[in-house]
Amino acid sequence: MAVTLRMLLAVCFGLFVLPQGRGQTPAVSPSGIDAALSEDIVIGSRVLAEFGVLDGFGHVSARSSTNPAHFLLSRSLAPALVTADDIMEFDLDGNAVDARGRSLFLERFIHSEIYRARPDVMSVVHTHSPGVIPFGVSRVPMQAMFHNAAFLAAGAPVWDNRKDFGETDMLVRDPSRGKSLAQMLGDRPVVLMRGHGDVTVGPSVKMAVFRAYYTDVNAKLQSQAIALGGDINYLTPGEGAKADAINFAVIDRIWNLWKMRIAPNLAK
């Protein structure tokens, strides 16, 4: 087989073109899964892994574009390794539509119960975000440090599973724990989980991933500000609401950057 310069470029930089597939009606794979949504889940999973917000654990899901009572989530797999072929479809009881023997995330009930409780939510991200974990075991509440994390000005409550369920293995491994977590989330974009991590939600995969990323960034910035000592001039709720509207307007600027960064890994 002859080697062309174009092939070498592709090989060495891994700059494989991502499937676009966004038409008026969603393109679907042979398994019937929306290709564009799958691609967003893959990119989001890998971006958060690239930035260390996810390590070997955690997951990104999306509500189905064709059936609002279903959602898409990968089989049990490290997020950095997720491909479109790994995306499965689930109902709101956390049952796989077509499991074909694939292993499932124990904590898929985080997703199912939030989709059930929040019709506005189109995507859910669960991470063990290293910046955020300290706030989940502290009495210091997270607050919005800057405009990219403006959504935190609405408050980020901490869910402590021990309150309702006693001493557990910390996992959201059944619908009742998922429901309890969804109740603590309420109508907000973020909920922290004591001794575990956090969950962010949004009206699109892009926004839920954006919030997972900036929740981690904000946590680190807030820790640094606290360490300086003295009062901190956080964003007010009013500023937060206005600034968050801008985040929706500029999301594609950072999403396109992330997509470029992650493209080589997608080719693996």
Add this chain to the structure above:
Amino acid sequence: MAVTLRMLLAVCFGLFVLPQGRGQTPAVSPSGIDAALSEDIVIGSRVLAEFGVLDGFGHVSARSSTNPAHFLLSRSLAPALVTADDIMEFDLDGNAVDARGRSLFLERFIHSEIYRARPDVMSVVHTHSPGVIPFGVSRVPMQAMFHNAAFLAAGAPVWDNRKDFGETDMLVRDPSRGKSLAQMLGDRPVVLMRGHGDVTVGPSVKMAVFRAYYTDVNAKLQSQAIALGGDINYLTPGEGAKADAINFAVIDRIWNLWKMRIAPNLAK
């Protein structure tokens, strides 16, 4: 097409030669934009992204070399992706000279109003520098920790948009906010923006980028020194003025390093 070793080297390391184009009169692209200035903007944008001073947002500009009432700034794009083709020309009211439908940064008024207020400034850099954001919401003033950040010995004021404009979306999205920010900057090289980031300026793109980088480094070093506890022996204003003169003398040493680091990405 035959593959040569030289081609492979270029492909695998991406060591493409940057256009030099610095003659007695500025080389200009077909669009009439100074090629050397564009190159500095591209390098500066990508260097600051490489070091995490910039993420998907923020921007580097330069005053036009042919018309001091105009400046160069990229279209709305993540700084890590900026190429010479993305550089546009603006007037001091923030109007694009030849927009051709390209989308513009909402915050171009940071640049236009500083160029208006400060004839000595030839470059402006706006970042969401993660080291600096904690100081923008704290009452602890930034001070110069070491000679490379000597320019901070002149003081780095904090601009709080809420003072003049109430609860906003935090952005410098019109001339009046740009003017207010420029007033707080005064004749200094750096101004912090509460809940947002900072702006550095300089007599060249290199110096403005150098200052953006070392403002971030200094912020992190100062945070660490404060965490040790006790008094801190900062650079005095007299030391700062003398040491900053040296930074001008050695700027090419680090700029050439940065240019080498960033060259592979420029080829993408």
Add this chain to the structure above:
Amino acid sequence: MAVTLRMLLAVCFGLFVLPQGRGQTPAVSPSGIDAALSEDIVIGSRVLAEFGVLDGFGHVSARSSTNPAHFLLSRSLAPALVTADDIMEFDLDGNAVDARGRSLFLERFIHSEIYRARPDVMSVVHTHSPGVIPFGVSRVPMQAMFHNAAFLAAGAPVWDNRKDFGETDMLVRDPSRGKSLAQMLGDRPVVLMRGHGDVTVGPSVKMAVFRAYYTDVNAKLQSQAIALGGDINYLTPGEGAKADAINFAVIDRIWNLWKMRIAPNLAK
């Protein structure tokens, strides 16, 4: 020699397939060493180096699968450079079975004495984990911050060699110091070493490496939580025991990720 696309892929990404060799009876190399165990030691050493838990020093060992009174450990070499060919066999007095002039780790007695004292332990990892070292010289005990580090809820004692041995070179360089360290470890998964590092143990190389990694992560998270100020809501011992059982169930998810990340380096 003709260049194929497959070869280029292998060359540029280094995605060489690892030898699997896990059958009903352990595959052995010409030297008689279990190939699968050697591979786990190599992967574990390189993963911990990749994450900065190990730098040029530290080591990963495994109890022999054929002789429980022997263990496998590399010759004296930086962990990032260890290959299967470097793995040697030792008895519980720390003597090499077939040294062939290779240089040995001074601290192999960490391993020999823990294997002697703890029949349940199948793997021992010694690191200079940068997150953990501060806890080894502090009076603040490490505690479990989240479920992945649930094994720390059983407590992580600090071994101070000065107590029994006076002012030494800090190394566990003979059986008596190894025995003293093993006594402080007791039946726990982790022991810290003052002014030196820590040791983690487990029922497999995977689990001992997992614990070394998450001990480092937990130390950094705990430091951050302490810096926030106020009480910390650590995992309780009951939660820790339950959550640690889950870690055993999900270990392959992160181990497979690590193996993928480390594969290119293995090819070097």
Add this chain to the structure above:
Amino acid sequence: MAVTLRMLLAVCFGLFVLPQGRGQTPAVSPSGIDAALSEDIVIGSRVLAEFGVLDGFGHVSARSSTNPAHFLLSRSLAPALVTADDIMEFDLDGNAVDARGRSLFLERFIHSEIYRARPDVMSVVHTHSPGVIPFGVSRVPMQAMFHNAAFLAAGAPVWDNRKDFGETDMLVRDPSRGKSLAQMLGDRPVVLMRGHGDVTVGPSVKMAVFRAYYTDVNAKLQSQAIALGGDINYLTPGEGAKADAINFAVIDRIWNLWKMRIAPNLAK
């Protein structure tokens, strides 16, 4: 030109063989400079840049192997870019033996005056080590956190140029400042420079570089231990002396690792 697999490997991984050139009598380049010493300076410079101990500034030198009143230091260049061709020879007054128009480091007097004052020193490293700078402006003395940084148990004094020279540009730009710094160093391995960085020395390039690296590591670990609160159980001077002897015994283990890591960059 035909492309072989070996060539591709060399191109893609940059695994070019370093010149060895270590015979009984030092191999010398056409300029008469000891090739092995030059190689150590190049490796040391690039390793410290790789780890962020050096950025665009700072330098590594070695006393000449043939003339103890001369030393080797690169021309003024970012350490990450230094090659053997950039190494120059200087006398103890800081004069270049054969300048050939090359630009010189302003601070070469750090090196000349320490070589003059300390016949035992064969290598000097000057960095703006980010871990260390906070200790240079603090009243908290650096102390040895662990055995790899055992040399710090002898104490690390802080040199404040303002004491003897008033408000300066902070640089060691003449013999008198170099002499003052050398006096503060005394017979120790490390001296901190207020508002600037630090200097480490050793009986070989390897040991001076090792000390520069672990001084930075130790500073970060000590900062973290202090942030935990309470007393810290540092290495005693007696432990430090014993443990430092081990560092000499194991230096090649980490040096060989560093050489491997840095080899690809050397080929650039």
